[in-house]
Amino acid sequence: MKVYLIGAGPGDPGLLTLRGRDILAAADVVIYDYLASDELLAHTRPDAERIYVGKIAGNHALPQPQINELLIAKAREGKEVARLKGGDPYIFGRGGEEAEALLKAGIPFEEVPGISSVIAGPAYAGIPLTHRAFASSVTIITGHEDPTKPESAHNWKALAASASTLVFVMGMKNLAQISSKLMEAGLAGDTPAALVTWATTPRHRSCVCTLATLPKAAEEGGFKNPSLIVVGKVATLHDSLNWFEQKPLLGRSVVVTRAREQASGLATRLSALGAEVIQFPTIAFHSLADTAEVDSAARSLSGYDWVVFTSVNGVRFFMERLNALGLDARAFAGCRVAAIGPATAKAVKETGIIPDFVPESYVAESVAQGLVAQGIAGKKVLIPRARQAREVLPEELRKAGAEVLG
Numbered sequence: 001m002k003v004y005l006i007g008a009g010p011g012d013p014g015l016l017t018l019r020g021r022d023i024l025a026a027a028d029v030v031i032y033d034y035l036a037s038d039e040l041l042a043h044t045r046p047d048a049e050r051i052y053v054g055k056i057a058g059n060h061a062l063p064q065p066q067i068n069e070l071l072i073a074k075a076r077e078g079k080e081v082a083r084l085k086g087g088d089p090y091i092f093g094r095g096g097e098e099a100e101a102l103l104k105a106g107i108p109f110e111e112v113p114g115i116s117s118v119i120a121g122p123a124y125a126g127i128p129l130t131h132r133a134f135a136s137s138v139t140i141i142t143g144h145e146d147p148t149k150p151e152s153a154h155n156w157k158a159l160a161a162s163a164s165t166l167v168f169v170m171g172m173k174n175l176a177q178i179s180s181k182l183m184e185a186g187l188a189g190d191t192p193a194a195l196v197t198w199a200t201t202p203r204h205r206s207c208v209c210t211l212a213t214l215p216k217a218a219e220e221g222g223f224k225n226p227s228l229i230v231v232g233k234v235a236t237l238h239d240s241l242n243w244f245e246q247k248p249l250l251g252r253s254v255v256v257t258r259a260r261e262q263a264s265g266l267a268t269r270l271s272a273l274g275a276e277v278i279q280f281p282t283i284a285f286h287s288l289a290d291t292a293e294v295d296s297a298a299r300s301l302s303g304y305d306w307v308v309f310t311s312v313n314g315v316r317f318f319m320e321r322l323n324a325l326g327l328d329a330r331a332f333a334g335c336r337v338a339a340i341g342p343a344t345a346k347a348v349k350e351t352g353i354i355p356d357f358v359p360e361s362y363v364a365e366s367v368a369q370g371l372v373a374q375g376i377a378g379k380k381v382l383i384p385r386a387r388q389a390r391e392v393l394p395e396e397l398r399k400a401g402a403e404v405l406g
Contacts, residue, residue: 003071003081003102005095007088007114008032012124012200013039015115020084023112027082029074031067035086035226037201046081049074056225059156063093068101075107092142092169118167121199121228125206126242127235129165134233137164143171143178143229160185165232172225176215181233187211190236197227202276204248208238215370247274257282262312288387291321297382297405298322301331305379308338308367308406309355313387315339315347318384329353335382340367368396377401 004023009015009324019164024030024043030042034054041050051070053062062070074081089095089111102109114209118140122129131136139162145152159166160182160379171178183189191213209217211231241365244250253276256263267277288294297320301307310314318342322331334350339345357374359366371381381397383406394404 001075003075003109004112005083005089006112008036008040008084008086009115010117010120010200020112024082028079029084032084033086036084071095072105079333086113091116117199121196122230124200126198126238131234134163139164140167143168143174156181156185160187165234166231172227172230175218179214192233194230194235195223197223208235210245250274255280259283294321304333304335304382306336306381308383309344310340312344312347314384319351364393368393372400
């Protein structure tokens with residue numbers, strides 16, 4: 001039994017560490033926070049128990065003491081427990097409290113650091129927290145202190161006098177107070193400042209203003225938690241170094257309806273352009289319950305002149321049946337192979353077969369025209385395909401005098 005306190009990173013699933021990913025993939029139980037995305041949870045085992053304990057202002061799925069008890073209870077069941085926390089567990093993540101509770105209970109634990117939004121948020125907004133011309137240190141401050149403390153622990157005069165870049169987290173509710181306290185302590189109202197919300201995610205936005213205009217900028221821009229507040233001259237670099245917000249699909253949501261096993265490439269490309277990708281497969285592929293007809297065709301491949309593959313799935317399922325029968329690519333000896341497009345052709349090549357024909361236009365009509373041009377009359381053609389498919393290809397080949405199965 002063991003509990004791993006894993007930093008999930010700032011929001012971009014690509015910023016999860018390799019160590020964190022590997023532990024998630026092996027864990028029996030995953031206890032995760034509000035900012036843990038579906039992409040991160042996709043690394044978990046299908047049979048892993050997932051428990052949501054997220055906390056947002058005014059709405060806690062579980063109070064912190066109960067989260068501590070849950071971690072201990074699951075570990076005592078002999079489980080490997082992954083505690084997935086936004087950012088880094090030990091930077092305003094209450095990971096230290098959870099570690100202390102585990103230590104007191106005699107539960108072994110490890111802390112797996114994550115990339116904090118304190119660092120990644122400004123970086124994605126084009127704001128380096130340190131710069132030789134502007135700031136040589138950074139001060140990270142919570143804008144939401146322990147409400148049970150009698151008074152603030154912040155030394156506002158020291159913060160105002162510091163040459164550090166100031167980064168406030170969880171401070172949107174107290175933004176006006178933060179701004180006024182710093183100015184009252186002597187920090188100039190025209191000091192550059194910035195707001196960053198939903199850092200590193202497709203919902204990422206930022207704006208640059210001044211210390212004095214922070215509350216107005218937040219209200220006009222609709223900035224709410226989760227947001228960061230950056231105060232310091234480094235904020236002036238935003239306009240020139242702001243690389244992430246140049247992505248053409250940032251702020252857009254795209255629903256991908258392809259089968260899940262085929263959607264990853266498209267989803268990755270869309271994400272790279274800044275889009276929020278919602279995978280909502282409206283189609284799924286399953287092997288036939290009755291494979292007698294397919295098996296018969298596979299055993300008699302030598303009797304066909306052409307085998308035409310119209311999809312990657314067709315290649316995969318047909319080759320699975322061929323292999324199940326104890327056959328391999330050698331069964332295609334004597335017949336020619338066509339593929340409807342480059343993706344299908346690639347799948348065919350991966351089986352050790354180089355297609356004899358791939359049309360320039362990747363539609364059934366072009367396949368039919370190409371085969372007819374090569375002389376299909378009197379030829380025997382096999383088309384391994386889904387039951388629900390267009391009839392254009394077999395119909396056109398039959399019109400040209402071919403004998404078609406598929």
